[in-house]
Amino acid sequence: MTQNDKRRGNKGGRPLKEVRKNIILTFKCSAFEKMIIAQKAKELSLNISEYIRQMSVNGKVDQQVKIFPAEVLALSGTLNHIAANINQVAKKRNKDEDLSMLERVDLQNLVPMLKGIAEEIKNYLR
The missing domain is CATH 1.20.58 (Methane Monooxygenase Hydroxylase; Chain G, domain 1)
Incomplete structure (x- = not known):
């Protein structure tokens, strides 16, 4: 029995992630800035959190736009x-x-x- 099984009571379900994103950061911005951020995230098919995370850590966002033939x-x-x-x-x-x-x-x-x-x-x- 692994450590994860002991902690969860061996109930099964979705496996735990290696790196959990459980820390919440907040910041203030204007409604206009929020609209711009949301639009840029949408253009890249990302949610706002992922867009801000990538911009903050990498200084850029890797485009993952999937276009199927x-x-x-x-x-x-x-x-x-x-x-x-x-x-x-x-x-x-x-x-x-x-x-x-x-x-x-x-x-x-x-x-x-x-x-x-x-x-x-x-x-x-x-």
Whole structure:
């Protein structure tokens, strides 16, 4: 049993962080300054605390703006669509309901789509 397990009573859950951010700093600024800080943090997809922390410690903020290619967004949308269809089929099958002919055709069309997506991923990773 590790020290963390003893302290938490071995309840499981989220593991403790190595470096906890449990110290609160406060400072005063004008409403206009707060608006500017909030806007700059938003532009970098950071919350205000993280923006101020990085600026204070490093003197700059590492830009972590994630821009996904259109292909990745399209793939994500297609996978979500397929997942929704599979979920509907699973619900029907769990209720012992038969699938309609249209639903069977949709399922048959999903198989080649899934194989195509798998092939695109393989090609992309080569």
